[in-house]
Each structure stands twice: as structure tokens, then as C-alpha cells.
Amino acid sequence: MRVGRVSWLLPVALLVACTAGPSERPAIVVNDGDPGPPATTEAGPQPLPPLGEPKNQAVRWAQCGPEITDRLAKLAPPPALKIDCGRVNGVLDSPYAPGRGTMRMQVLRVGSGPVPLVVVNDVDGLPSTLYAVKLAMTLSPDFLTKFSLVGLDRRGTGNSDAVRCVPEEVRAELVALDPRAGDVNAWVDLARTAGQQCTLALESRLPAIDTWRTAADLESARVALGMERLHAIGHGEGSRVLSVFAERYPNRVGRMVLDGVPDPNEDAAVTLAGVAEGADALFSAFAEDCARRGCELGADARQALSEVLAAEPLATDDFDLTPGIVLRGVLAALPDRQAWPALSKAIADARSGVPDALAAFAAPVVQETDELPAMFDGTLVTRCNDTRGRLSTAQLEATAKDWNTRYPVFGGLTAQWLALCSPWPVASHPVTQPHAMSAPPIVVLSTATDAVTPHAGTQHAAQQLASAVLVSWQGTGHGALGVSPCATDTVYTFFSDGKIPRDGTVCPP
The missing domain is CATH 3.40.50.1820 (Alpha/Beta hydrolase fold, catalytic domain)
Known part of the structure; x- marks a missing residue:
């Protein structure tokens, strides 16, 4: 199945059955948890403890499967x-x-x-x-x-x-959207469906x-x-x-x-703005490194990436290399400096019509296999359960527009996370x-x-x-x-x- 524009219909009866009528389960109450063992009675930071060694270890170590x-x-x-x-x-x-x-x-x-x-x-x-x-x-x-x-x-x-809860077709359409377009309504609609399906799939596990x-x-x-x-x-x-x-x-x-x-700022928009700025700055460092070592992208890696994003999406056996997939693949590889030579070659290959290497960077994030779920699902559940803010559509549109201007490479992709968590079914908490x-x-x-x-x-x-x-x-x-x-x-x-x-x-x- 390809990640290009996917046509699908979720049966209305299913959604009605899941949302209508009283539930016998208790409402989700945010449990801030047991405070754990009593803190030391001494005030202020304590001395660094000795290392010690294991006593009565219960883990049974064996050869990995x-x-x-x-x-x-x-x-x-x-x-x-x-x-x-x-x-x-x-x-x-x-x-x-x-x-x-x-x-x-x-x-x-x-x-x-x-x-x-x-x-x-x-x-x-x-x-x-x-x-x-x-x-x-x-x-x-x-x-x-x-x-x-x-x-x-x-x-x-x-x-x-591992979490497997977002239907393949929903994830496919969501990650394929061009985050630079700022189509907030599409983001929120798909995120709402993803949240509903995660509620059905995970039940009581979801908020845990x-x-x-x-x-x-x-x-x-x-x-x-x-x-x-x-x-x-x-x-x-x-x-x-x-x-x-x-x-x-x-x-x-x-x-x-x-x-x-x-x-640790509780305002997700403030925190993610810093992430968008850091991601764009890291791409600039990658571009400078690329030019310095005479990589396949020449002196302007940013222009090379823009050409890939503007081109007709390339098809692979599993999905199409849409702008959303391209940006996720680049962002997945970018934090590891050892991967920069492979990343520059992957972008160059995609610019020449060969998508496989760049698609390989994105695949673990967006594609589910028999052995592993897509990283997207676990990230979505954990991030949204940890996010306090739920922004309105107007706030999301303004943020996406602003970040696409200020952080032209990854601003839209980062803003998308605010939209994905806005309709999340688990109640927000501090x-x-x-x-x-x-x-x-x-x-x-x-x-x-x-x-x-x-x-x-x-x-x-x-x-x-x-x-x-x-x-x-x-x-x-x-x-x-x-x-x-x-x-x-x-x-x-x-x-x-x-x-x-x-x-x-x-x-x-």
C-alpha cells in the first residue's frame, strides 16, 4: 500500500457505536501516581552515593531471540x-x-x-x-x-x-500530508480519527x-x-x-x-518552537558540512531538498515519497552526524529519481511491519498523553503559518504535532x-x-x-x-x- 493520497471511509456506525450511550467504565481520571518511597528527610541535594553492586538480581539473562x-x-x-x-x-x-x-x-x-x-x-x-x-x-x-x-x-x-493502534490507512494519509501547506483542518480530522481508533485498540492501556x-x-x-x-x-x-x-x-x-x-515548559507551543528552531539550525549545519566536504548536493543542500519536495512524489514498493515522508526521513537521519554522508546521498538520489535510500530513513517512523510497529504510533500516544495544551483551530493555523515562515524546513512538520494532540481523547493534565x-x-x-x-x-x-x-x-x-x-x-x-x-x-x- 502506498502512502500517497488514500481514499477510505470509516463506517459511521462504528463511530456512533463507540461514542453514543453511557459507558460502564469510569471516566479517565488523571492519576498523578504514588509519590514513591519517602524522600530523604535531609533538605537539599544529597552527596553522590557509592556505586554498589547487584544483590538478589531477578533478571534472567539469556541469549537474545x-x-x-x-x-x-x-x-x-x-x-x-x-x-x-x-x-x-x-x-x-x-x-x-x-x-x-x-x-x-x-x-x-x-x-x-x-x-x-x-x-x-x-x-x-x-x-x-x-x-x-x-x-x-x-x-x-x-x-x-x-x-x-x-x-x-x-x-x-x-x-x-509496543503500541499498534493507528489504522494503516489513517497513518498513511496523515504522514503524507505536506506540512508546509498548513492544512490544519485535515491534520485535526485525521488526528481525531487516530485518537478514536487508539481508544478502541488500547482501551485502558491508552492513558497509561x-x-x-x-x-x-x-x-x-x-x-x-x-x-x-x-x-x-x-x-x-x-x-x-x-x-x-x-x-x-x-x-x-x-x-x-x-x-x-x-x-520542561508546560506550554507545548513554546517547547516545540525551540525544537523547530533547533531542527532548522541542525539542517543548516548539515548543509555547511555538505558543502565543505564536497558532497553530492553541491554548495546548496537546502535548494536540493527544496527540489525534492517540489517534485512529483516518487513511488516505492511501500509508499510514495510525498513531502511529509521526505521531511520525516530527513529529520530521522539528521540528528546522527555519522549518517550525514548517507543522508546527502539519499537526497541526491531522490533528486535524480531514485527514492529508496531516503524512503529507508522514513520507513521505521511511518511503516508498520510484522516485527515492529511504526514509531509514529508510540510517539503519538506518549507525546499526546504528556501534552497539557489543546489549541483551537485558529491558534493552530496562526502557529503553522508563523513557523513555516520562521523555520522554513521543519516549522510546519513541528507545528503538526500541536494539531495531532489537540483532539486527543485523554484529558490533558499538568x-x-x-x-x-x-x-x-x-x-x-x-x-x-x-x-x-x-x-x-x-x-x-x-x-x-x-x-x-x-x-x-x-x-x-x-x-x-x-x-x-x-x-x-x-x-x-x-x-x-x-x-x-x-x-x-x-x-x-
Whole structure:
């Protein structure tokens, strides 16, 4: 099936049956959750705790199954890298049944070190299990003999009861829309249908897939790993989960590194405006790099992309390369600097009429397979459950027009997320504002030009966390750990030796 303009009709009777008449289920009540273990009685940030080692570990590590190894093959980890898989049970904790239900989560351990560092990735990036392997491939072998990275697929993603709820034809039409056209009514109509279908498919699970409850999954992982304290690494939006964990369980916080943190501002429009600005700035950095190395796009990568966007959509076996798909593919590849040569070639190929490479970047985001759902579904549910604001059509139209002007590459695509969450069926609720007043020191890394967690937003998050120490890398990409030698060395000594960096440390590009 192709993602071009899709004609479909959702039976009216189905919608009527789903929306009419009284429901026997309780209304969705936002459960801000159990505050967790009592915070330490001492005021202010606490000293950095010792590492410790696992005691009474409950995870049964074994060889990974084909559902994992087939995906690992694409990362091509070295044979010497020790990799095992396991499962951790958490509590679903739906507002329909607070504190009840089971959430089965996939974990993957990479490295042979006795001290586990739990790794959490962006909800719209690689599943955390795979990201842990990718990160380990950039780290020192010595580090991986003292520590092991434990990737935890967050609820609703990867192999942790992944979300599959948006009908293929609805997702296809939605992602195919040209975000530069600012057709807000079409965005909202399709988003409303997506929300209705997710309600039908997920039922009581729907409101349980959010950052607050994912933080509780980390507590379940800590217990299963047999650790007195949780030592962890958050990457990008995954760092928000760790910061909420530190708010909920401050006396369970060990040594934590947040590699890019989203802006905690409750106003989604303010936060996403920073993301749009950061994404456009990163594309400019990509274009400059492209010109400097004499890439296939020549001296003007922006013009080359414009030509691809303006051309008649190219067909692949699975979908058409519409402007919406093109922009999603570029944005999926852009944060990883190592992917820039492949991205420039993919854009050049598409300009020459060969769409496959660019389509491959977009496929995991928009296309469902037997093994994995489209990342779009889990991202939609988590983001919208975490979003407080619900904007009117007039506000959405004004925002889309403004952002398309101010951020001409990704402004419209970013504004689209505001529209997708506006008709979301789960009631909006205040966004958790982590302060972690009694947590030990937490290292926060920022990247100067970042399309996912812009520096200004990460800086704001660090200012809000009482014990945060900020280390700023003057580089480009998404995340500094494993990329910046200065930032990586800082993290090594923090984890290994307990050396806390000076707040405001700046790493060169």
C-alpha cells in the first residue's frame, strides 16, 4: 500500500457505536501516581552515593531471540561485545485500575561490567535496547568491563508491549500530508480519527503510556537488577523519564547522566518552537558540512531538498515519497552526524529519481511491519498523553503559518504535532515539573545545535533540577556522549570515580 493520497471511509456506525450511550467504565481520571518511597528527610541535594553492586538480581539473562538479533545485525556490533536479553515486569497503573495490571518490558544488557547503567532513549528514536548497543560501540572497552549498559524498551515501544493502534490507512494519509501547506483542518480530522481508533485498540492501556508511569518502570527495573540505587543514562527525550524518576524517587537516585533534556515548559507551543528552531539550525549545519566536504548536493543542500519536495512524489514498493515522508526521513537521519554522508546521498538520489535510500530513513517512523510497529504510533500516544495544551483551530493555523515562515524546513512538520494532540481523547493534565530537591548531583549534557533537545531547553531543565550540573558541548547533532571526547571523559570519571564536573563546564566542538 502506498502512502500517497488514500481514499477510505470509516463506517459511521462504528463511530456512533463507540461514542453514543453511557459507558460502564469510569471516566479517565488523571492519576498523578504514588509519590514513591519517602524522600530523604535531609533538605537539599544529597552527596553522590557509592556505586554498589547487584544483590538478589531477578533478571534472567539469556541469549537474545531473533526478534532482537535481526535488528542488531543492522548495527553490526563487534563479536567481542557481550550482549544478553531479559524481561522485567512493571505495573500498568492505568487510571482505570490504579496500581494494577502488568507491563512486560524488554531489557538488553551489553558489556560485562558488574554495575548496571540503565539506558533510556527518545520515544521516537531507536528502542532503548538497540540504542544501548549503539552507545556501547562508541565507549571504551575498559568502561564496559566495569559497567554494563542495560537498555530498557520503554512502555509502548520496541518489545515492551509496543503500541499498534493507528489504522494503516489513517497513518498513511496523515504522514503524507505536506506540512508546509498548513492544512490544519485535515491534520485535526485525521488526528481525531487516530485518537478514536487508539481508544478502541488500547482501551485502558491508552492513558497509561506516559512519562510519569515510565519513570515507575525504571523503579521496577532497579528492583529487578538488585540495585540499591538506579544508575542511568538518558538520551534526549529519554532524559525526561530520568528527571521524573528523580522527582518521584529521589532517595533511589544513583549516578545519572542526562544527555540532552527537553524543555520542561508546560506550554507545548513554546517547547516545540525551540525544537523547530533547533531542527532548522541542525539542517543548516548539515548543509555547511555538505558543502565543505564536497558532497553530492553541491554548495546548496537546502535548494536540493527544496527540489525534492517540489517534485512529483516518487513511488516505492511501500509508499510514495510525498513531502511529509521526505521531511520525516530527513529529520530521522539528521540528528546522527555519522549518517550525514548517507543522508546527502539519499537526497541526491531522490533528486535524480531514485527514492529508496531516503524512503529507508522514513520507513521505521511511518511503516508498520510484522516485527515492529511504526514509531509514529508510540510517539503519538506518549507525546499526546504528556501534552497539557489543546489549541483551537485558529491558534493552530496562526502557529503553522508563523513557523513555516520562521523555520522554513521543519516549522510546519513541528507545528503538526500541536494539531495531532489537540483532539486527543485523554484529558490533558499538568506536565510534571521535576525539581528533585533532595536528589544527589545529576550531570546534564547539552549540545549547542540539537534538533531534538535544543541547548536552551536543556539549559532550562538543568536550572530547574536542584542538583544538576551542566556540561555544554559546542557541537552539532543529538547528544554529546560517545561523540564529544570531552563530554565522554567527563561522564567516565563521574560514573567510575564519582568526580562531579564543575557546573557550566564547556566542551569544545
